[in-house]
Amino acid sequence: MNLHAGHRWLRVLRTPTGRTAAGLVLVVLVIAVVGPAPWSGRANAVDTTNILAGPSAEHWAGTDNLGRDIAFRVLEATRLSVGLALAATAITVLAGLLLGTAPWLLGRRAGRLVSGAVQIAIAFPGLLLALFFAVIFGVGATGAAFAIGLAGAPMFARLVQTLVAGVAARDFVAAARVAGVGRFRILLRHLLPNIAEPLVVNATIGAGGALLAFAGLSFLGLGVQSPEYDWGRLLYDGIGVLYINPAAAIAPALAVLVAGLALNLLGEAVAKGFGMDALVGLPVPAGSPTDPASKRAAAGNARSEAEEPAGGSAGEPADDVVLDVRDLTVSFPGADRPVRPVRGVTLTIHRGEAVGVVGESGSGKSLTALAVSRLTDAAGRVDAERLHLLGADLRAPDSAGQRRRLGSSLAMVFQDPASSFNPTQRIGRQLAEVSRHHHGRNRREAFARAVDRLRAVRITDPERRARQYPHEFSGGMRQRAMIGMGLMGTPALIVADEPTTALDVTVQRQVLDLLTAIRAADDVALLLISHDVAVVSEVCDRVLVMYAGRIVEDLPTERLTGEALHPYTRALTGAVPRMDSPLDRPLPVIPGRPVDPAELPEGCAYAARCPLATQRCRDEDPPLRRHPSGHRVACWHARPAAPDDERKTREAPSAGEASPPSAAQASRNSTVQAPSASAVETS
Template sequence: MKRWLSVLRTPLGLTASVLSAGVLVLAVLAPILWTDDANAVDTGNILAGPSADHWAGTDNLGRDIFYRTLVATRLSVELALAATAVAVVVGLLLGTASFLLGRRIGRLVNAAVNIAVAFPGILLALFFAVIFGVGATGAVFAIGLAGAPAFGRLTQTLVASVGARDYVSAARVAGVGRVRLLFRHVLPNVSEPLVVNATIGAGGALLSFAGLSFLGLGVQQPHYDWGRLLYDGISSIYVNPYAALAPGAAVIVAGLAFNLFGESVAKALGVGVVGGVPALPPSPDALEVEERPAERHHDHDDVVLDVRDLTVTFPGPEGPIHPVRGISFAVRRGEAVGVVGESGSGKSLTALAVSRLVGDPGRVEASRLELLGADLRASDTRAQRHLLGTSLSMVFQDPMTSFNPTQRMGGQLAEVARHHQGLGRRAALARAVDRLRSVRITDPEHRAHQYPHEFSGGMRQRAMIGMGLMGTPALIVADEPTTALDVTVQQQVLDLLTSIRAAEDVALVLISHDVTVVGEVCDRVLVMYAGTIVEDLPAADLAASARHPYTRALLAAVPDMHTDLDAPLATVPGRPVDPADVPVGCAFAARCPLATDRCLAEQPPLETDAAGLRVACWHAGEPIDIAIQDREQVDAR
């Protein structure tokens, strides 16, 4: 409410608000006060000019044009608002079609919307006016349907943007239906821009309605709106120009009032009146990776997460793309496994695939994908949703996109307990308060009734962890949990994850760009590049025993207390591989100083070496300076 009231603090907003309020008040009071004066016929004073008795003159029956203009305010505004309501309702149906009906039907609807948007609104209005016939009712539907495609396009863009948020994906996994998702999680978060654009659309509808009535397609005698008065007054414009000027001025003032009010609200709220469209992610054929021998002799009861030959596929313009290509690993109870690599290496997508959060058109395949022995490849069932909701905790990279900004924090945490554990509203909220307290949020009773924007970044991240603890998780997947946090808060979040892991014997998968953080928190490190695991080694041996050139390059790029301040910082040469164009052979070969002809031709398998470590490299552990000569030979060839 404060944000809406801020509109009145600007000169433009105050002026537009006063004008809009004046038009609405006049629409209510004018017919009550001046209908008799507006309908009074004076045949002795026909087509008279302005005077003290008739400020805007009279029409061809001697009726007062000024009073008729005032009384016409109600019908003009009512019809404009009715047309706007039609545009909003039809636009919402068109804009949410993809979300509710699925991609195929939604694509057809979107194509029709795109075609309709290409035509000027007035042409569409004239087209529909011919279909629905002459009169006020036909004009309402004509103008409403003409405005629906633009509103539908905006709705489609906003819904697609919010529909990709983490909290919507989590609700889908929890089994929330599409209709409930739309009304509970999506529409409340796009309501402000839709209201703003509907307000601006009301001004446009009023102008369009006046235009149709002026053309004789709208309001018919004996009723009249501003457009009809303008139509009647234009015939006598040379005798009494005020007969056309008065209703014309009313149309301009009211249209400007609605448009300026909408634009001032948009500026005050920081809402745009047009939106952009999100894009799809992208990577080549999967290469099978050998199962890790070291994992075969672990007690299966000790394994929390078991992944074999995991591949994620998206459709691409030139064939399927594989951002994750046949990776295998296991996480045991109480173990912390770090996943590192550059952006685009497949780290986050692996976490989403494990958590069953990869939506259409993505496809997840694996020879084994088990959580606590349950097969996650099976079709979606109530039992599987319960398992994921209580035994797996996902800590997303940006909690601001993971929490619904229109709902209180306590209610969002409580929803987990109500849905997956069957607790009542009061018990679930008490559990939420207890979980907020467990993640070291002060005054949790008060904080539970606040909204996400009232939490600091670190508090939101802790609350995100608290949401994962609403059940009894056996595995926490933390995807860049310290991104955008200052170093002090980063340490607090990492300490919290470590303490939870120690206290509850919970397995942890920590995804990060920061190799040093992973080395401090985790027991084991998986290094990913181009959708595959290129090295798997103990975190304690990371600095001393890293054998893959990519791992060593990542470590060298991290400055420490011994870094020469006068020398340029070390970087990994070249650019990461495009998932849609992974080369033959080793994907890192183009950036690797150790690469030889064999690297360019053959993909190295992920094998266990003599030291018991897994590495995928034909030249693992070789000194860089020795192999530079080989690299020069490759370049020469």
């Protein structure tokens, strides 16, 4: 439950429905707890002189075939009826949690088998499942409890699977995975606390359904057996004398109705109080010194020139290489054939170097970063000739050592600071988790380290802030705290995926300055992914331009604006508005749309939008190779910008169009105005 759970429960009790339901449930529970003591004697007293008597002042609901008072028997049966219903609900919740979290814990293949079994079980009616399990476990109270509990487990398991899948896609779970936290620990600390409220709501509603189901089984003779009795058993006995004494059947039926209605109304009220009306309809019965910037740029240029092209020899990495990627491919299952949103990416990042990655949405930027961080979706397949972090092979199977290496050497900064932290845990505890898990620090030492890291990322009053929840932080503070989490270890590489997109300009400047300062102080490498060419130009030494899953140009930052060789790179930089842009002319745009990764053309993927494209471009995909100017480019017509290139870019029609798109249409396709990554890129 989160910080406001107590206030939400109070809000539930303030509504008329909530007060009524809570009152009824309280009465039922009190009767169940204290019931047998005051009236057990009268409920079991046999009076053969008063058999099958009708309602009277002495016997409000009459007597049964042994002269026992039916009203007192209904009151005494409350404990067994409610207790068995709650036991069945507990079995439903426990079995549903085990089945629902199995796909997360077991992985893709075993998890798929569990999910398939759950879906098959859901296809059968709940009553049929209950009867099936009743036959297996046998008649009686214990068998009926297991039968009803297991019959409700598939629907509860599907709910858990859905909720876990939603929370598992959040950035704070990815951050925990990058930190090397195991799946079971993530489940207990991050997933379950964030889905507890909807589970409580549905378990409450499911308790009412279990009560009705239990009464039904006892009525059919498969539940509680004589001499014990619950409401269903009393209803069964009352039906036999319905025409002699109707109250014998009405009294237990009324008890089932009131208790079931109270539990269901309470579940409805809790759902509305917690703001989860959509879930109610679910059919659930349950420091080193700083080098000058000029020296870094020169070193970056020399390293760029020393790299091999994508199709060439991989070679041996230098001693200062932090990340070495050769021929990285990421594929997902498609309707006809695998879809490859990342195709043959090769890059090398050295200590202290800042490398930027730019490109339109869907170009594969974020997916490349996720593949490096081992955060791709379970359905995705990552292949590479080499994928090394500090010389360690990231393609190796998951292990404690692998997780420890990632957690200590790699820091990930996500796009949305609001989803970067678990909302149910304090900031300091989340930062301290990294130190406790990887560095063996105790609780006090880890918390002190967390406070120190918050101070290092320029958060004022870090001791107080460490004890606050994420919602008490502003967006910029959350982003800085996220960077602080990455600094809990000794990271050699920071991967920042659109770290300033959700922030205003002032806070954006602060975050970028912080990343620059960290990189300079500790000689940390930086991989910065952004749509904003200006941001990358300001922060990075080298820029990788991606299009359709490939690196189409790799060049030093100072050459990006005036010396780019690829038409797409020039189009990207040309689409950035400038202060001296003529106000009477439309903004430059890139006509057409990016290609679909599932329908890649035979030749150059940019050919349909390129003003310089020839037939060779449409037939042959150019390799990424060294140009005489010094940097790498994948283009058959690589050259500096010609005087009329800007005009050709604006006038070139998009694929399938007879004329250039309008300014409104083109602006929607412009790289600088694309707000977020595509669905494929963020899978």
